[in-house]
Amino acid sequence: MNKMTFKSFRYTALAVAAAASLALTSCGAYDESRNAAAPTPAYAAPASALTIDETWAKAIDGGMTSAFGTVRNSTGEDITIVGASTPAAKTAELHEVIAGADGGMKMQPKEGGFVVPANGEIVLEPGNDHIMMMGLVKPVQAGDEISLTLELSTGDTLDFTAVVKDFSGANEDYGDLADDEGMDHGTDTPAGSPTHTK
Amino acid sequence: MTQQPKTSTAPASEPPKKRGVPRRNLLFGGAAASLGALAGAATLLPGGKDQGELPPSSMAIHGSQTVPFYGARQAGISTDAQSHANFVALELNPDLPADRIKALLKLLTDDAARLTQGRGALADTEVELAASPARLTVTFGFGPRLVELVNPAQKPAWLKPLPAFSVDKLRPEFNDGDLLLQICSDDPVSVAHAQRMLLKDARSFASVKWVQQGFRRAHGTENPGTTMRNLFGQVDGTANPQPDTGWHEDVVWGREEIAPWLENGTSLVIRRIEMNLDTWDELDRPGRDASVGRRMDNGAPLTGTNEHDEPDFEALNSSGFPVIEDFAHMRRARPENPVERIFRRGYNYDGQPAAGDISGSGLIFASYQADVQKQFTPIQKRLDELDMLNMWTVPTGSAVFAVPPGCAEGGFIGEQLFT
Ligand code: HEM
Numbered sequence: 001m002n003k004m005t006f007k008s009f010r011y012t013a014l015a016v017a018a019a020a021s022l023a024l025t026s027c028g029a030y031d032e033s034r035n036a037a038a039p040t041p042a043y044a045a046p047a048s049a050l051t052i053d054e055t056w057a058k059a060i061d062g063g064m065t066s067a068f069g070t071v072r073n074s075t076g077e078d079i080t081i082v083g084a085s086t087p088a089a090k091t092a093e094l095h096e097v098i099a100g101a102d103g104g105m106k107m108q109p110k111e112g113g114f115v116v117p118a119n120g121e122i123v124l125e126p127g128n129d130h131i132m133m134m135g136l137v138k139p140v141q142a143g144d145e146i147s148l149t150l151e152l153s154t155g156d157t158l159d160f161t162a163v164v165k166d167f168s169g170a171n172e173d174y175g176d177l178a179d180d181e182g183m184d185h186g187t188d189t190p191a192g193s194p195t196h197t198k
Numbered sequence: 199m200t201q202q203p204k205t206s207t208a209p210a211s212e213p214p215k216k217r218g219v220p221r222r223n224l225l226f227g228g229a230a231a232s233l234g235a236l237a238g239a240a241t242l243l244p245g246g247k248d249q250g251e252l253p254p255s256s257m258a259i260h261g262s263q264t265v266p267f268y269g270a271r272q273a274g275i276s277t278d279a280q281s282h283a284n285f286v287a288l289e290l291n292p293d294l295p296a297d298r299i300k301a302l303l304k305l306l307t308d309d310a311a312r313l314t315q316g317r318g319a320l321a322d323t324e325v326e327l328a329a330s331p332a333r334l335t336v337t338f339g340f341g342p343r344l345v346e347l348v349n350p351a352q353k354p355a356w357l358k359p360l361p362a363f364s365v366d367k368l369r370p371e372f373n374d375g376d377l378l379l380q381i382c383s384d385d386p387v388s389v390a391h392a393q394r395m396l397l398k399d400a401r402s403f404a405s406v407k408w409v410q411q412g413f414r415r416a417h418g419t420e421n422p423g424t425t426m427r428n429l430f431g432q433v434d435g436t437a438n439p440q441p442d443t444g445w446h447e448d449v450v451w452g453r454e455e456i457a458p459w460l461e462n463g464t465s466l467v468i469r470r471i472e473m474n475l476d477t478w479d480e481l482d483r484p485g486r487d488a489s490v491g492r493r494m495d496n497g498a499p500l501t502g503t504n505e506h507d508e509p510d511f512e513a514l515n516s517s518g519f520p521v522i523e524d525f526a527h528m529r530r531a532r533p534e535n536p537v538e539r540i541f542r543r544g545y546n547y548d549g550q551p552a553a554g555d556i557s558g559s560g561l562i563f564a565s566y567q568a569d570v571q572k573q574f575t576p577i578q579k580r581l582d583e584l585d586m587l588n589m590w591t592v593p594t595g596s597a598v599f600a601v602p603p604g605c606a607e608g609g610f611i612g613e614q615l616f617t
């Protein structure tokens with residue numbers, strides 16, 4: 001029987017390509033050039049003591065959307081995430097979700113930012129702390145990859161990519177902040193999407 | 199045939215024990231009253247143990263078993279067949295550009311890589327359901343249209359619907375498809391959750407064309423390696439090229455005369471075949487044995503004693519007729535040309551009976567081979583011309599997929615088409 005050898009698969013070449021793409025941590029939004037990388041590899045800016053992985057964002061036709069992930073702090077000191085930015089949106093904010101007066105959940109900017117405890121982690125997730133991107137420059141579609149940058153209390157930044165997922169949750173009420181920054185919200189957001197009370 | 203309804207295995211209508219008097223006690227109220235202590239006990243029924251608080255079981259718990267996802271070849275082909283399989287065919291949205299197909303494949307690859315290893319997918323809203331993969335595998339197959347849209351030059355000649363056969367009564371709802379997901383696990387909840395996650399990520403790119411749910415014996419019911427039985431009761435799979443043999447390598451992954459479309463790729467033919475259990479019932483054991491040329495009880499050829507004995511196709515009985523008849527399925531399916539071999543990895547299905555019927559059973563016949571035209575089609579042609587089993591079987595669905603190679607971590611299934 002002619003048994004063939006199939007062991008010639010080039011893991012090493014792929015691994016090198018993946019490593020190369022890891023080095024490209026600062027680029028524009030919707031960067032499709034990372035085709036050798038999995039949708040959401042864990043990007044760790046070498047200079048940063050924080051890492052973020054499991055990163056994703058919610059698909060939306062326009063307006064605003066949020067990004068999520070797990071941030072780990074490998075140092076013995078608390079580190080605070082003080083700001084966020086992305087070429088995909090006019091502004092990005094750090095949000096928390098609180099119970100509103102009407103019993104619904106509302107999101108609002110988190111005062112003081114997100115504290116990542118020493119040798120600990122925080123989870124940014126729907127219904128909880130998240131990164132809000134407002135004034136999206138174009139629709140974000142499932143499978144897109146969005147570049148984001150977090151500013152840290154240490155003065156460092158943490159760049160990462162969030163893959164966009166089709167997601168029905170994360171519909172917190174945006175409360176009365178919606179008018180503040182002249183945000184152009186999507187016109188055809190489904191029922192239950194962030195609403196804009198006056 | 200209607201697909202088995204997608205109900206959960208837990209009877210949703212049955213209220214949890216804690217909520218008052220069990221229905222049984224209401225129905226047999228008199229008896230319950232006379233057994234006052236028992237009736238009283240109904241309100242004191244202890245609840246189940248809390249999640250995570252059960253004592254260790256003496257049963258071997260297999261939910262945490264995993265099959266590697268990353269590798270030169272996709273899992274779920276040479277992998278020992280799991281107990282459950284859902285075959286899901288998707289139809290890509292019209293005019294989906296190649297870069298969107300790439301985005302879809304990356305999303306689905308990432309989901310499969312995580313779920314098969316017992317991790318939730320990204321944005322998994324039921325992450326607890328991912329915790330017990332029970333050898334979950336997700337195997338991707340590409341229909342003609344997907345390959346045409348991405349890289350027509352790579353399309354193998356055999357990637358098209360099979361020729362029409364006289365036995366066919368194909369129904370469009372079980373035919374074809376652009377992207378196939380074969381989701382297998384020893385646990386049906388893991389299959390359901392993986393399917394749900396994959397389809398959530400696919401829905402903005404594609405719609406569901408068909409779903410076929412199949413099963414074999416449950417994990418642990420029989421010794422691993424026992425040849426499966428189909429719902430006719432036949433031992434089905436004896437003459438299969440078993441994984442880990444050179445023969446299996448050749449048949450599934452190819453060699454010179456039957457080169458695969460891509461190295462470490464293969465092909466998958468799925469035929470949905472109705473099995474008429476009611477007319478099969480009219481056939482007695484000798485007739486059943488003769489229809490295949492193998493014994494119903496242990497799968498041995500009629501010329502042998504044990505399942506894996508080599509059949510003797512020349513042997514004649516005392517009246518001078520072949521012991522293995524000319525119309526026997528095994529004789530018709532076995533080729534003279536050694537190239538015409540396939541690897542069958544099928545599953546039973548048992549769906550909603552048609553009105554007035556009591557069974558809606560059949561086989562999700564799934565076969566892997568390097569080259570559909572050289573290996574599969576000649577067998578199906580011979581069976582179409584003559585095969586006793588055609589009396590009780592009707593193909594109602596048919597689909598052909600090109601199965602791409604596996605990928606390494608950081609890559610995605612189908613990446614070879616985008617170079
Ligand atoms: C519901 C439909 C079918 C039933 C119930 C059935 C059942 C069986 C059984 C009981 C055997 C003997 C044991 C074994 O080697 O597996 C067998 C063998 C086989 N069948 Fe089928 N089969 C069906 C359809 C098909 C189809 C559609 C094909 C291919 C076009 C096929 C190809 C084969 C082959 C290649 C063998 C092995 C023959 C050999 O001994 O070399 N079968 N089948």
Ligand SMILES: [Cu+2]
Binds near residue numbers: 096107108131132
């Ligand atoms: Cu927000």
